[in-house]
Amino acid sequence: MDLRICHLYPDLLNLYGDRGNIIALMNRARWRGIDASVTDCRLGDALDGDAYDLYFIGGGEDRQQRLAANDLRARKGGVLKRAAEAGVVVLAVCGGYQLLGHYYRPADGDDLVGLGLLDLTTVHPGPSSRRLIGNIVIRSTLLGGATVVGFENHGGRTHLGPGAAPLGNVMRGFGNNGEDHTEGGVSRNVFGTYLHGPLLPKNPLFTDHLIRSALGRRYGQVTLPPLDDRIEAEAHASAVLRAAGE
Amino acid sequence: MPGRVARGIAPDVVRILAARLPSGTIVVTGTNGKTTTARLISHILRGAGFSSVHNRAGANLAAGIAAALLQHATFGGRIRGDIGIFEVDEATLPIVQPSLQPRAVVLTNLFRDQLDRYGEIDIVAGRWETALSNDAGAVVIFNADDPLVASVATRTTGRRVAFGIEDDSCSLGTLEHAADARYCYRCGVPYEYRAVYFGHMGVYRCPQCGTTRPSPAVAAHEVEARGLEGSAFTLMTPRGSARVKTQLPGAYNLHNVLAAATCCLEMGVALPPIVEGIGTFAPAFGRAERVRVNGHEAVLLLAKNPAGFNEVLRTVLRDTGQATVLIAINDLTADGRDISWLWDVDFEMLAGRIRRAIVTGIRAHDMDLRLKHAGVPDETRAVATDLAQAFDLAMKSTDGRRLYVLPTYTAMLQLRKILQQRGLVAGFWED
Numbered sequence: 001m002d003l004r005i006c007h008l009y010p011d012l013l014n015l016y017g018d019r020g021n022i023i024a025l026m027n028r029a030r031w032r033g034i035d036a037s038v039t040d041c042r043l044g045d046a047l048d049g050d051a052y053d054l055y056f057i058g059g060g061e062d063r064q065q066r067l068a069a070n071d072l073r074a075r076k077g078g079v080l081k082r083a084a085e086a087g088v089v090v091l092a093v094c095g096g097y098q099l100l101g102h103y104y105r106p107a108d109g110d111d112l113v114g115l116g117l118l119d120l121t122t123v124h125p126g127p128s129s130r131r132l133i134g135n136i137v138i139r140s141t142l143l144g145g146a147t148v149v150g151f152e153n154h155g156g157r158t159h160l161g162p163g164a165a166p167l168g169n170v171m172r173g174f175g176n177n178g179e180d181h182t183e184g185g186v187s188r189n190v191f192g193t194y195l196h197g198p199l200l201p202k203n204p205l206f207t208d209h210l211i212r213s214a215l216g217r218r219y220g221q222v223t224l225p226p227l228d229d230r231i232e233a234e235a236h237a238s239a240v241l242r243a244a245g246e
Numbered sequence: 247m248p249g250r251v252a253r254g255i256a257p258d259v260v261r262i263l264a265a266r267l268p269s270g271t272i273v274v275t276g277t278n279g280k281t282t283t284a285r286l287i288s289h290i291l292r293g294a295g296f297s298s299v300h301n302r303a304g305a306n307l308a309a310g311i312a313a314a315l316l317q318h319a320t321f322g323g324r325i326r327g328d329i330g331i332f333e334v335d336e337a338t339l340p341i342v343q344p345s346l347q348p349r350a351v352v353l354t355n356l357f358r359d360q361l362d363r364y365g366e367i368d369i370v371a372g373r374w375e376t377a378l379s380n381d382a383g384a385v386v387i388f389n390a391d392d393p394l395v396a397s398v399a400t401r402t403t404g405r406r407v408a409f410g411i412e413d414d415s416c417s418l419g420t421l422e423h424a425a426d427a428r429y430c431y432r433c434g435v436p437y438e439y440r441a442v443y444f445g446h447m448g449v450y451r452c453p454q455c456g457t458t459r460p461s462p463a464v465a466a467h468e469v470e471a472r473g474l475e476g477s478a479f480t481l482m483t484p485r486g487s488a489r490v491k492t493q494l495p496g497a498y499n500l501h502n503v504l505a506a507a508t509c510c511l512e513m514g515v516a517l518p519p520i521v522e523g524i525g526t527f528a529p530a531f532g533r534a535e536r537v538r539v540n541g542h543e544a545v546l547l548l549a550k551n552p553a554g555f556n557e558v559l560r561t562v563l564r565d566t567g568q569a570t571v572l573i574a575i576n577d578l579t580a581d582g583r584d585i586s587w588l589w590d591v592d593f594e595m596l597a598g599r600i601r602r603a604i605v606t607g608i609r610a611h612d613m614d615l616r617l618k619h620a621g622v623p624d625e626t627r628a629v630a631t632d633l634a635q636a637f638d639l640a641m642k643s644t645d646g647r648r649l650y651v652l653p654t655y656t657a658m659l660q661l662r663k664i665l666q667q668r669g670l671v672a673g674f675w676e677d
């Protein structure tokens with residue numbers, strides 16, 4: 001078995017330790033004897049639709065996000081859309097998450113048109129509005145009610161349409177918009193979230209869910225042998241406590 | 247805080263008091279190295295006969311500057327001192343610039359250090375640009391090797407002097423994961439690098455608009471790195487060259503030394519006292535400071551962002567084959583509350599090359615998980631959430647050899663306090 005990961009715009013959208021997510025996917029596959037490889041796909045590169053089981057896209061600053069949005073639509077959108085429809089896993093964080101929606105309306109400048117892989121829109125309420133920053137804990141029905149921990153830092157407010165389910169409900173922090181207690185968006189195997197950086201290292205249940213779903217398309221039902229997750233559990237628990245103490 | 251009160255009483259106090267310094271003021275700003283750079287400038291100038299007013303111990307907000315000036319003010323409103331040296335946060339520069347009207351502004355570097363506090367790096371650069379274009383009176387002393395700093399500096403209207411490293415043997419070869427400002431400030435596309443010194447520092451060029459690194463007027467040639475003992479290099483300046491030795495380790499400190507040398511040259515100091523001052527300058531606390539505990543040595547190496555951390559790790563690995571390290575990670579406001587950056591540090595370089603890693607601090611468990619993923623085996627790692635206990639455990643694990651302590655900013659302050667209570671280090675800012 002092998003897991004083929006494609007990292008979209010690793011040098012452009014890499015703001016918040018997004019590399020941690022790639023490291024976790026690779027290690028948790030390899031620790032189980034599954035070959036894992038990661039291919040970087042950059043600005044201007046064409047995308048081979050059959051070559052990957054999982055796409056990852058991170059977050060970036062406004063200007064980098066705009067460059068990525070244009071390239072995504074012009075060169076990669078069609079392939080990515082067909083892949084998502086075929087059940088390939090897409091994980092998008094922060095800026096990347098916003099680009100999977102219909103559009104992102106920045107504080108100034110034109111709208112960034114997204115790929116529409118997720119039924120959601122994002123609006124930045126203006127330069128004087130506060131950014132939603134801090135430790136966040138959500139409870140995810142997708143993962144049987146398990147908590148997912150991370151850190152969020154975003155100006156844009158995201159609202160889900162009827163076609164997208166939230167990744168979870170906010171227990172601590174802001175989530176999609178700081179109002180409706182939803183966080184993230186999911187549709188088939190497309191996952192978007194504001195939880196950035198070491199999201200996957202600290203949330204092994206979510207990581208394994210992604211690996212299983214990614215392998216499932218080519219290998220059918222896959223059972224992942226359990227790993228020794230004591231260190232992960234400690235880091236997860238301490239992040240929950242940290243968020244609760246704020 | 248007296249400074250805050252004074253500013254409340256007379257908003258112009260900083261402007262009025264600063265104007266009474268006969269040799270004017272110098273402002274040092276940037277993400278990394280401003281404390282070291284400001285202290286080194288002060289040290290060199292003292293050797294050259296100046297007496298300086300200097301804000302200290304992280305009091306580098308506007309209120310801290312007012313406090314420093316007030317401390318040196320007489321009842322008659324005179325200031326005891328010739329020259330002011332103020333280190334200010336990246337975001338504070340535009341606020342203090344108009345009242346200080348500095349003679350020189352030193353720009354060390356811009357890293358994505360505390361994004362949750364300051365917003366995005368481009369925004370900070372934009373504010374610098376505005377602040378500096380409104381003031382043509384100050385000479386801008388800037389790091390040519392930092393593309394973001396250089397692109398800001400080259401848009402200012404006054405005089406400017408660039409410093410940088412001119413030695414390709416310092417190059418790491420490839421850009422680190424920690425590199426932040428790797429995109430052209432104009433076009434947004436990634437730069438091409440001929441040499442990478444650390445982080446996004448190096449000799450770069452934009453493939454789209456052709457922006458290149460400015461040629462430094464003051465530069466370090468023929469660099470000889472000596473691990474924790476510091477380094478030696480040939481300092482080339484418009485006023486001649488000299489072989490220089492510094493006790494400050496790592497490539498990042500070369501930039502601090504160059505910044506201070508350039509600034510002092512601009513203040514009219516001759517080359518020999520500058521070379522002398524660099525040689526006699528000892529590291530500030532937490533910046534490669536050495537502590538003796540029961541006859542054994544601990545070295546404190548502040549590690550507050552990915553590029554700095556990588557450089558510290560390389561310094562440790564160069565120093566010894568099987569090091570014992572104590573890593574202390576806090577996530578308080580002064581550290582940056584978001585510790586995602588730990589995943590941009592290349593801890594993978596430690597795998598198989600350290601004897602023991604003890605992790606501590608508020609985010610000890612995050613750090614432990616990071617090391618696990620970096621390939622540092624379970625039997626090499628230990629977690630001790632209490633800082634004092636962690637320090638004792640780490641000292642015991644060294645087998646009499648040197649201990650390397652790698653703390654974030656507030657963890658360093660806490661550790662420093664523990665060592666002070668034990669009588670192992672002197673109080674703060676003893677100079």
Ligand SMILES: [Zn+2]
Pocket residue numbers: 430431432433434435452453454455456457
């Ligand atoms: Zn350019």
